[in-house]
Amino acid sequence: MVDAIFKIENLCKSFGKLKVLHDISTDIAKGEVVAVIGPSGSGKSTFLRCMNLLEVPTEGKIYFKGVNIADPKSDILKIRQTVGMVFQHFHLFPHMTVLENVTYAPIKIKHVPEHTATQAGLKLLEQVGLLEKQDVYPSKLSGGQKQRVAIARSLAMEPEVILFDEPTSALDPEMVKEVLEVMKSLATSGMTMAIVTHEMAFAREVAHRILFLDAGRLAEEASPEEFFTHPQHARAQQFLEKML
């Protein structure tokens, strides 16, 4: 694949003696939306966190646009600036307003002029439907609103890919939808996304490809259509039976 943004080769990760990821290899193409699903403890989040080196792989290579980020010599700060991440628990900066959360990194790291960054930030807040909350502190927001701000914060760095680590798992059911809507429109706009999720309907509808992880192995890799109608792997079949 010529325009693979991520090329992952034989990725392994251990925490001490515990082997969490076994020999995972896959590509993510530009504009592709990949859903990573699997039972809890299967290594989904660790896999995702390896892609921006929040976890350092024990073995294997992760190429981001041709550069092996697992190489200690790679400029990981620079790479992280173009690989966005959205967390399960949002992790907004509590001492900054919503707008400051969104504009902080562009202003301080990319040295975007404050006026330009503010304009862009307001536009992003409008995009996630939270323009009127710009001057509010995160503690005053609902979970769904926090997560939408987190998405805007990540978008403000104009990333080439965004990693979503269970973005709706910490939300009350009635707030899941508003976050998924934002993600769906992002996917439609052509953003490259890797999403760890338990929202099967969403994965089926939005993802171009499903990665099914089981016990740290990439057990199955298929289109949503194939995966949800004819799962090949026995564990995937069991998993889907429980989920659907």
Place this chain on the structure above:
Amino acid sequence: MNLDFSRIYGDIPYITWGILTTLQFTLLSVLFGFMWGTVLALFKTSPFKPLNWFGQVYTSIFRGTPLLLQIGLVYFATPQLLVFNGKPLDITPLQAGVLTFTLNSGAYISETIRAGIQAVDKGQMEAALSLGIPYRLRMVDVILPQAVKNILPALVNETTTLLLNSAQVSTIGVTDILRRASIVGAEKYIYFEPLLFAGLLYYLLAMSLAVGASFLERRLQASG
């Protein structure tokens, strides 16, 4: 018991003016101590082992020896140790005091700040990392503001301790509240009244800090 404050009426302004010295001393020491303590806390939380080690050893030495001894060492030993152009370094009692208190309170404050840094949600660091924010900005703009907010009450306590301990610099001749009270006592051969009055001044200063602290705490809680 014959307490007679009328005998020191004339000296009350003299002793009271000592507040300025005491406050100046405390303020400078807290300011520098906080800066030095922050640096030490960053050393202690740094992944770089030698810095870590330095922070630990430094703290253990300054917390493991008497403050009065440290004051003596800095004031009396510095001129012996540091010689500029053949002349011993001239250090005033106030300078020596502020230097000692900075070094000493830095050790205590660094422990408080370290605890504060470690109490900040790990996710904050990860969010900052994932945005590609470099170390210095990560600490200065994301982690430290939250850490300091958590430990603000503890820092005010630290300041109160420092304020009260500052009386120890009277031993090297800084004319703070206690020193002035002792001078009055020595001149008039009465110690009870000036010392009691000095005690009252220290108590009032400490209490106003305590009131300020609880006000601050309420404000912070309100701001979430």
